[in-house]
Amino acid sequence: MKLLFRNKYFWLLLLVCSFTLLPFLGLSDFHTKGEPREAIVSYTMLASDNWVLPTNMGGETAYKPPFFHWCVAVVSNVYGAVTEATSRIPSAVALIIMTMATFVFFAKRKGNKIGMITALTAFTSFELHRAGANCRVDMVLTMLTVCAIYDLMRWYEHNMKGVPWIAIVLMGLGTMTKGPVGSIIPCMVMGIFMLMRKVNFFRAFFTLVAFGLLSLLIYGAWFYAAYRQGGQSFLDLMYEENIGRMTNTMNYDSCVNPWPYNFLTVFTGYLPWILLLITTLFFVHWNFKKRINLKSIWSRMLSMDNIDLYSLIAIVSIFVFYCIPQSKRSVYLMPIYPFLAYFIAKLLVWLSDRQQKPLRIYGGILSVLSTLLFVVFVLIKSGIAPLTLLGGHGKHAITNIATMQAFANIGSWWQYVLIFFTTIIGFAWWRYQKRHNGDKLVYGIIVLTFALYLSVDGVYTPAALNVKSQRAVAGCIDRIAPESEGKIYEYIDYAIRTPGDKPHFFELNYYLNNRVHNFYKEKPQSGFLVITHSDYEMCVDGFKKQGYKFKFIKNWAEFDMDLYQFNK
Template identity: 25%
Template sequence: MTGSKLRFWLCDVTLILSICLPLFFWRVGATPFYDKQEAREALVVWEINHTGNWILPLRNGDEIPAKPPLFHWLGALVSKSINRVDELTTRFPSALLATLGVLLTYLAGATLWGRSAGLVSALVLSSSHEWLQAAVAARVDMTLTFVMLCAFLFFLYLYRTGGGRKKALILGLLLGLATLAKGPLGFVVPCLTVLVFLWARRDLPFLKKLHPLAVISAWFIVAGSWYALALWQGGKNFLLIVIRENFSTVLGQEAGHPHLFYWYIPVLFQNMAPWSFFLLSIGAFIYYRHRMAEEAVLYIVVWFGTVFIFFSAFTQKRTVYIAPLYPALALLIGAWWQNLKDESLSSPPLFLARLAGYLNAVLFFLFSGMLFFQVINPDLIKHIYPFLRPKDQAQLQVVANLFTEHRLAVLFWSVLCGLGGIFLMLAVRKSAWGPIIGCTTALNVASLFFVQNFNLYVAREYSFKSFTEHALRVVDDAPLFFYRSGDYGVIFYAHRHIPQYRQPLGGKEIPFYLLFWENEWKDTLDKEGLSLEYASESADRQIPERGRLLLVRVKKAEALGNNFESDP
């Protein structure tokens, strides 16, 4: 590589990091856990650090984790390196892998189509809302996405270089790590993508060069070793968890987050906006491309389509499940941009690109107007309440209050989007595609930065962190139980196990404390011997009907009478 090329690459990497580091890392440890998902995974990291069990750490001392441990291992390594387990140490792996994923996408795009294609791919991916959401969450999804990204790209490299046994072993290793990230789908989805691609290329004989036995052997050693040890520790209960997590809750009646087959179509457009406006132009670019047989473009289209259709086929759906297709879409946008830059795009895709550019500008105009009118009329947002669930109404009201408290910041955001919309309109008229990409990236990054800051305030509003810290000062070393249903966030911030209360304690353990949800407290008729000590300031975010969380002191062993005996 010449000195000038190296300088350009360093400039690109610097630009990419200047986006990723503030978005993914800034104040990532300052936002408290306020939903069950992050705290649930963070508790497993806590158990690893406090029990030394790296195979099957039991959440709260008795609950087998539903997810394999790769993310938890990474979080535990970070936690041990600084000798604490908190929001920063459990979110750091996701932020780091998200950044590496963007850099890897840049490298792939630059290698396949040129430096500009790689840079645009990286800018699109790093400024996508869904990628950011996964990057700042203490969850397994970004770990799975990154390892699958490595597997997808490594197979393309393997295919272009003619295969080989050593490369097959590396591919098997990556598939094993993907399985340790979130289960068998980490193996199934990449393999399905490979088969569809080879079928489309009419090159199924390449499977022999892929050395499937070597791939499967490496995968089995990496993933199977943990599953065998976990089965040895967890026995039948672990096996039932694996079956339920990978089959019954995904395909059957027990499936959570059930949605229709086409649910991911609007989700993708929403979470990829405003880049999603260019999808029609990209589709036309692929359709009219005479070199569609080029393995790189075809493979990435197959990668995108396989992930999308695979997860659409399941009953259980969440927006983050399709995160592995975002790098593929970003790479397609990079390839499309390279053709725009080289002025080799035919008329239909070019017309659609212009149309998307104008829609992009209009989007920022509309968003600017919405922010402006919300600033001058804080009650404006209430007009959409009738169309929302009570849970969403409460959260939207919190956001509206934040907008009122930070009017100057919101006004600045509004002006920025408005001026950006004007600039985009002028740039589209002149077909200045470079400034269009740059301005869209800047506006998107700025908007995501504002959203991240407001999310911090929302988290503090709903988190039980301050409640738990105060409750622990009251409880001290006395026994503490959940009356019925618990909360992962409370357990995490308590830094101790909090079991569910099952039966009356002996007199030697009086007094002790119970954590009630407000609706449980209201339904408790016999309150003799009970003392309400403290209540949280906010209600439960995910189940508002439960109300606030209450700390109750039990002063007599016979308190509540038979109420405890009827607990589930």
């Protein structure tokens, strides 16, 4: 441990990751249903002092165990409010912790160079970087899962003596983040590895089952407490989310995709590094006449050193595991990303020693991209590019024009600094790659990648995403319909008919400080109603038969949202 804290690479990595990620967490407003849905759970925890199974104003309870929401609530309580930044800090810290753990794990076993490149490659993969700046449970779960896998290898290397309490605690927190999958995956990876290293089946099986059961103790305690509050509806929800999702017996469809979808998500999720792999393919000698010999492949796998085999098992087993359920999302596969980064790091080192042309081409692609971003920014800022450049019709045209206007309005001095820094690094690449070879080419590419992320995270992404947010709509509703004049209700017809993951106006509810109630459940006498135009046209006659009278107040066409005042 003392040697670790004396390692200059460790502190450099921590500084770079923190500086690249943390300053920009609060720049983007919530613009999807996922982030505000999680944030409002933490808001409700603090408001109601219910840390087991809080229920928001609309009657919604969390679909996942509460560890992530505890983290958001604790950070937000220190700050004084649940904000976009405070709700994203747990994910950002989780990404940084996992990056540091990745460096430590591989540097200890493969050297500082491999450890550093592996950690930086994982950190700059699109999927992990995006998840690290989101208020969702997935990045925290990924960190806990990956770190548990690392610690189980430490336990194996110590001749499987004692109990890996760190891994057990990490798995326990993983189950408290998203259910038993937080324990299943680390045990599965280590179990397959132990069997391939010819550990007795019964020893491997019962040992890992014991570790898994120990990790479920805290989850079991929370489960009982939550059942005491939620009763049968809580049990039904947990069955759907855990058993039903894995056995394809859910009462509703949730992110249903065929198994090839997982290949697509990894392909896009590992941008920009996937471009390097594609470039390298053109410089590899392929022998298509050679037959595939499965026995030879198996023998080569068994002859791998422990870290190579363990990393390969983690990639393959987790990938296959998430091909089983119908529900598939790109974030499910994030635990394989650090292990993919290890093999990419080995490829980068090999290329730097033997075949540098793919590195130079790939660096050139990133350099051109940084230049194009600058050119497009100048064209928009100067007014040469018309606001209608992105095209579209109806609400899409409104959003696209607003996006162009947002780019044109970029004007903070530090944003200009980021833009020019990225552009300068991009131009400098052409001179740099002519003067340097070997490892310096790899580190030059990594610097260029980080420069791109700085401008994308700090300038372009917030401008593009904030126009999609309902924050301004919520502010307008709050002025038109203050709390003193009545409660705000939502009505979504599909939410009444669907048995499972019900849609709500999550963004609106967050920015209205959890003021949005459920019209269908509460059947109020008066107040304000938020409803889509199509739902109003379909349901207004039925409402009037119940004695309701409506007064139209305002419409937001870009969000297909109407506001009415009603009484009965």
